[in-house]
Amino acid sequence: MRVLISGGGIAGPALAFWLHRTGADVTVVERSAAPRPGGHAVDVRGVARDVVEWMGLREAIRDHQVDERGWKLVNARGKKLAAMSADVFGGEGIVAEIEIARGDLARILHDATAGDVDWRFGDRITALTPEGEVTFASGGRERFDIVVGADGVRSGVRALAFGPHEQFVRPLGGRGAYFTVPDPGDLDNWFEMYNAPGGLVAGIRPERGGTAKASLSFRSDEPWARQDKAGQMRILRDRFAGVGWRVPGFLDAMPLAEDFYFDEITQVHVEKWHRGRVVLIGDAGYCGSPLAGLGTSMSLVGAYVLAGELAAARTPEKAFAAYQKQMAAYVADGTQLPPGGMKAFAPNGRLMIRMRAVSMTMMGVWPMKQMLAKQFGKADAITLEPYPKIRSARAPRTAPTL
Incomplete structure (x- = not known):
């Protein structure tokens, strides 16, 4: 079986890892020139921790995870208003037990598949037929038995096989940016967040190697329009002009950041994740947004389930249907936003900001604690099949090093 996976982030190489165990001939096409470094911190939660354990990669992930002790909500003077340590709710709180830079996790997954999978960097799919005929930007044309869209919120595969982005991408009324800044030296391994009037949110969280990741988010119902990097930075400078706390330093460091990223905050909802020989996985098919916080775990779990069903079913069509049936409730829970969204x-007024801070101080008290336990428990809300054809196909490989 020839399988083409579009997307070399998290879901794509995780699926390639498991599909290789079935004996499939797997190709991963990624438009970037190499695995993308950096990126914001992502977490491995709930049953996804079992998946990386079965892959033999849990120690590699632990070796490169961020030492992040918890989350704090602070005021303009940096005084703590509320906090949640990383060890509460079984390590499934706002900051999870396992936090790792997205680029580090992508590199680990790439290295775990590099010797077994045909990786094609610097290319992308430009045309796709229902029969699996694929045309690449590089000019080549090939036929595959299965084509997988693992290429994110604005999936090119989804656009070619299912329809335009507007049918599936739902704006949540916000914009968000993140970029690397020097470690200020006083975070003490805590993720800090600050709310300012006007629906503005700023944050900073520690990283490995003497840097930190800054984030700037704001409320907006304006239609999304892509701009160049200079235009994006201008929007952020205008929105956050005069905001205190650490924000002036963020704005000064922003033009120097090589990993600056700015985008609309959205969800992806696709009613049926497969069409003909094409199937979607991860953010391409089901993205809950950073507010929901289960994107990486759903990608890892989805890769395991899809590969397992392909190994067990007689036809890809039956495997795709079983994959969606197994994942449907888990994805529905994982894409549900926290109350208030x-x-x-990002509250607008000072009163609502104060009310948010007060509610956050109640996180460990009933009934707030019970509500949060339900929210954070979503990461375990699926029972994974053993799929012996992929679990016992070969012993886990030696954990790669970065």
Whole structure:
């Protein structure tokens, strides 16, 4: 079976890892020239921790995870208003037990598949037929038995096989940016967040190697329009002009950041994740947004389930249907936003900001604690099949090093 996976982030190489165990001939096409470094911190939660354990990669992930002790909400003077340590709720709180830079996790997954999978960097799919005929930007044309869209929120595969982005991408009323800044030296391994009037949110979280990741988010219902990097930075400078706390330093460091990223905050909802020989996985098929916080775990779990069903079923069509049936409730829970959504995350007025801070101080008290336990428990809300054809196909490989 020839399988083409579009996307070399998290879901794509995780699926390639498991599919190789079935004996499939797997190709991963990625438009970037190499695995993308950096990126924001992502977490491995709930049953996804079992998946990386079965892959033999848990120690590699632990070796490169961020030492992040918890989350704090602070005021303009940096005084703590509320906090949640990383060890509460079984390591499944706002900051999870396992936090790792997205680029480090992508590199680990790439290295775990590099010797077994045909990786094609600097290319992408430009045309796709229902029969699996694929045309690449480089000019080549090949036929595959299965084509997988693992290429993110604005999936090119989804656009070619399912329809335009507007049918599946739902704006949540916000914009968000993140970029690397020097470690200020006083974070003490805590993720700090600050709310300012006007629906503005700023944050900073520690990284490995003497840097930190800054984030700037704001409420907006304006239609999304892509701009160049200079235009994006201008929007952020205008929105956050005069905001205190650490924000002036963020704005000064922003033009120097090589990993600057700015985008609309959205969800992806696709009613049926497969069409003909094409199937979607991860953010391409089901993205809950950073507010929901289970994107990486759903990608890892989805890769395991899809590969397992392909190994067990007689036809890809039956495997795709079984994959969606197995994942449907887990994805529905994982894409559900916390109460209040973007409005609760980024309150407009000072009164609402104070109310948010007060509610956060109640996180460890009933009934707030019970509500949060339900929210954070979503990461375990699926029972994974053993799939012996992929679990016992070969012993786990030696954990790669970065």
